[in-house]
Amino acid sequence: MERLPLLVGVTGGIGSGKSTVCAMLAGMGCELFEADQIAKELQLEDPQVIRGIEELFGREVYSRDGSGKLQIDRKAIASVVFADPEKLIALNRLIHPKVREAFVREVKRCAREGKRILCKEAAILFEAGADRDLDRIIVVAANDGLRLNRAVKRGLDREEARKRMQAQWPQERLIERAHYVIFNDGTLEELRLQVEQVYRSLLTVAE
Numbered sequence: 536m537e538r539l540p541l542l543v544g545v546t547g548g549i550g551s552g553k554s555t556v557c558a559m560l561a562g563m564g565c566e567l568f569e570a571d572q573i574a575k576e577l578q579l580e581d582p583q584v585i586r587g588i589e590e591l592f593g594r595e596v597y598s599r600d601g602s603g604k605l606q607i608d609r610k611a612i613a614s615v616v617f618a619d620p621e622k623l624i625a626l627n628r629l630i631h632p633k634v635r636e637a638f639v640r641e642v643k644r645c646a647r648e649g650k651r652i653l654c655k656e657a658a659i660l661f662e663a664g665a666d667r668d669l670d671r672i673i674v675v676a677a678n679d680g681l682r683l684n685r686a687v688k689r690g691l692d693r694e695e696a697r698k699r700m701q702a703q704w705p706q707e708r709l710i711e712r713a714h715y716v717i718f719n720d721g722t723l724e725e726l727r728l729q730v731e732q733v734y735r736s737l738l739t740v741a742e
């Protein structure tokens with residue numbers, strides 16, 4: 536009989552290092568489902584999502600490039616949703632059920648292929664109720680200043696990054712609900728050691 540993989544959520548606030556942690560877990564052998572990436576694909580490929588976004592933000596957020604490929608103005612959407620909580624809730628409501636459907640498909644694939652651990656990386660997880668689908672939750676945390684600096688290094692301006700931080704649950708609230716907390720205030724090597732420890736624990740749970 537097919538066995539379901541152990542389903543592990545990896546979340547954390549902006550700039551916490553969740554993508555880095557997930558890349559390490561994938562390198563150790565976990566399967567990876569990147570919810571934020573899937574959300575972006577849906578915004579360009581799913582007709583229902585596209586229609587919903589046009590209704591929420593106006594048709595002008597979409598355009599076509601030289602070769603006719605659909606493009607979306609994420610900067611414009613971000614400037615609306617991180618200033619207007621109602622719009623952020625509406626965007627989340629439109630996207631999260633579809634991301635969940637894609638996740639269920641991925642769980643089935645992993646079960647068929649005998650994969651033992653599937654990690655779901657998601658910028659928001661508890662907020663969307665997605666923790667209910669998961670066996671274990673890893674929260675990646677780091678101090679706010681460090682997180683802001685990382686976000687700025689990645690191209691956001693400081694004020695934008697701060698607004699996003701404010702739209703997210705405070706870290707303490709995430710940590711309260713985590714099975715594992717990884718503190719990413721140090722070097723990448725220190726991070727890797729913590730990830731290895733968590734991975735070893737996940738392996739014993741997944742046995």
Ligand SMILES: CC(C)(COP(=O)(O)OP(=O)(O)OC[C@H]1O[C@@H](n2cnc3c(N)ncnc32)[C@H](O)[C@@H]1O)[C@@H](O)C(=O)NCCC(=O)NCCS
Nearest residue numbers: 548549570571574609612613630634657658659699702703
């Ligand atoms: C708002 C959008 C257009 C901004 O795009 P942009 O390319 O600037 O950012 P990107 O997607 O790379 O996200 C960067 C960071 O922003 C924060 N963020 C993104 N979406 C959300 C959200 N719904 N709520 C709170 N914070 C968020 C996270 O810290 C995330 O790691 C985009 O993030 C989006 O469409 N979000 C909605 C989909 C979603 O909820 N994704 C997250 C979980 S599935």
Ligand SMILES: Nc1ncnc2c1ncn2[C@@H]1O[C@H](COP(=O)(O)OP(=O)(O)OP(=O)(O)O)[C@@H](O)[C@H]1O
Nearest residue numbers: 548549550551552553554555556685721722723726
């Ligand atoms: N311990 C660390 N030392 C140095 N750089 C780090 C460390 N952890 C993460 N970074 C860098 O900080 C940036 C943000 O990390 P990452 O993308 O993993 O975070 P994230 O939580 O997924 O971010 P976002 O919410 O912005 O998508 C990346 O450029 C990453 O290389």
